[in-house]
Amino acid sequence: MSDHTYEDRLAIREALQQFGRLNRPVAQLSDDSDLFAVGFTSHATVNVMLAIEDALDIEFPDELLNRSTFASIDSLAGAVQLSRGQL
Amino acid sequence: MAPPESRFERDSESMPRIGCDIADAQNISDSVNAFGERYLGRIYTDAERVQCAEAPERLAARFAAKEAVLKVLRAPAGISFRDVEIIDDEDGAPHVTLHRHAREAAQAQRLGPIALSMSHERGLALATAISLPTSGSRHS
Numbered sequence: 001m002s003d004h005t006y007e008d009r010l011a012i013r014e015a016l017q018q019f020g021r022l023n024r025p026v027a028q029l030s031d032d033s034d035l036f037a038v039g040f041t042s043h044a045t046v047n048v049m050l051a052i053e054d055a056l057d058i059e060f061p062d063e064l065l066n067r068s069t070f071a072s073i074d075s076l077a078g079a080v081q082l083s084r085g086q087l
Numbered sequence: 088m089a090p091p092e093s094r095f096e097r098d099s100e101s102m103p104r105i106g107c108d109i110a111d112a113q114n115i116s117d118s119v120n121a122f123g124e125r126y127l128g129r130i131y132t133d134a135e136r137v138q139c140a141e142a143p144e145r146l147a148a149r150f151a152a153k154e155a156v157l158k159v160l161r162a163p164a165g166i167s168f169r170d171v172e173i174i175d176d177e178d179g180a181p182h183v184t185l186h187r188h189a190r191e192a193a194q195a196q197r198l199g200p201i202a203l204s205m206s207h208e209r210g211l212a213l214a215t216a217i218s219l220p221t222s223g224s225r226h227s
Contacts, residue, residue, distance in 0.1 A: 019121070021114075042154055043114055046130065046168075050122045062188070066164035 004084070005077065008056065012076045015051035020044050031073040045070040052076065058083045100220065104198065106158025107215045110151040112143040112207070119143070130168045138175055147212035148205040149173045155216035156183055156201055160192045173203065181205055183216065197221045 009031065016035070017026040023039040040048075048070070049060050060069075060083050069079045118126045119141070127136060130150065139145035153171045160166065170189035173181050183201040185193050193201075201218045 042108075043110060043118070043150060046126065047118050047121065050125055050129070053125075054122075062167045063165045065167060066162060068164075 004056075004081070008077050008080045009073060011052055011055040012048075012073050012080070015048045015055060016073070019047035019051050029073065031077070033072060035070060035072055036067070040070065048076075052080065056080060056084075102220075104159040104161075104218045104220070105215065106155040106217075107213070108151040108154035108158065109214075110147040110154070110212045112147040112210045112212060115147045115150060116143045119146075132169050132172045134174055135172060144207045144210065144212060147210075148207050148214060151212045152181065152183075152203055152205050152214035152216065155203070155214040156185075156189075159198070159201055159216045159218050160189060160196070163188070163192050166192065173205075193218075 013026050016022060016029075020026065020035070020040055021044045022029075022035065029035075029038065049065075053059055058080060060079060064079045064082060069075055127141070130153070131139070131146065135149055139149060150168075152173045153168050156171045156173075157166060166188045170186045172184040172186060174184065175181050181203045183203050185201075197220055198218045199221045201216050203214060203216045205212065205214045207213070
């Protein structure tokens, strides 16, 4: 498990809370909750992605820009780790 | 019991592909305010930004159009929003140009040119995209 795991998930949750426009508080979501089922939109994914990039000083490569990347906190955490490996 | 042979499957491969999307201009403004150049540069090409003059409703229409086109392409992974470029001609009609992975996806699915219609009113923008598979589009 990555040393970044805790701070990654914290940053992801903060980005979702601020920019996700979800219809439930992020604190009520588990790491595997379906984000699109709680109101996540394609436009909001862009904002959340940019906020995560800012917080963690990474950049999501184009290869990760698909719906499955943004499906859950778990999948976003996986994308963060992949992004870090590709920088 | 398995469905009978597949007229549905056969026909679905030759049916038009349609995608639509709606975008809120206020959301676009909020994103520009929050992320500025990073947001604009990740979504829009330079030519699109010139044509939109960074007006939120025009940017929203293009965002909706890009999403509509991605739905036509069935959104395979790796397509950047900038790979789907929406440029108006001199008569104001929007035209879709696909780049990189978007172009490859369209070619792999043997899609023809993508036609597009966009509209916006009261802060909401709507776009519909349609493409016809080219002849011989059945996968072997």
